[in-house]
Amino acid sequence: MADYEFLKLERRDAVARLTLDRPQRRNALTHGMMLELEDVFARLRADAGCRVLVLRGAGGHFCAGGDLDAMAAMPPEPADGARDPLVAAYRQFGNARLALDALPQAPISVVEGSAVGGGFGMACC
Numbered sequence: 676m677a678d679y680e681f682l683k684l685e686r687r688d689a690v691a692r693l694t695l696d697r698p699q700r701r702n703a704l705t706h707g708m709m710l711e712l713e714d715v716f717a718r719l720r721a722d723a724g725c726r727v728l729v730l731r732g733a734g735g736h737f738c739a740g741g742d743l744d745a746m747a748a749m750p751p752e753p754a755d756g757a758r759d760p761l762v763a764a765y766r767q768f769g770n771a772r773l774a775l776d777a778l779p780q781a782p783i784s785v786v787e788g789s790a791v792g793g794g795f796g797m798a799c800c
Contacts, residue, residue, distance in 0.1 A: 682712065682715060690729060691727070691728050691729070694731050697733070701738070701788070703738070703739040704793050705745045706764060706767060712775070713774055720777065728778060728780040730797065731784070737784070737786045737788060737789060739791050740792025772796055775797060
């Protein structure tokens with residue numbers, strides 16, 4: 676399986692185990708995590724031998740939602756003619772969420788601690 680910075684993906688028999696791995700931030704979602712999630716979901720969609728996806732968070736929390744520090748670091752206004760960066764971030768999360776919904780695997784969310792905002796949305800897959 677591929678190596679990721681913010682996720683851990685393990686495969687045993689027909690079960691994939693995906694762990695959100697930013698425990699120091701309660702697994703809060705960033706743009707980088709969204710890109711990695713999309714990649715994982717594309718790999719799983721193509722994996723006919725995988726029948727179940729177990730999704731969990733590291734460090735006693737499922738997911739604190741969007742990383743507010745990352746959002747605060749975005750420009751307050753879009754550059755002339757550009758799309759608002761916050762809208763782009765929300766769209767990125769929406770794309771990852773749709774990819775999760777489209778998986779052929781049966782999803783199981785193991786929720787410990789917080790599951791807020793986008794984290795709650797993923798837990799409800």
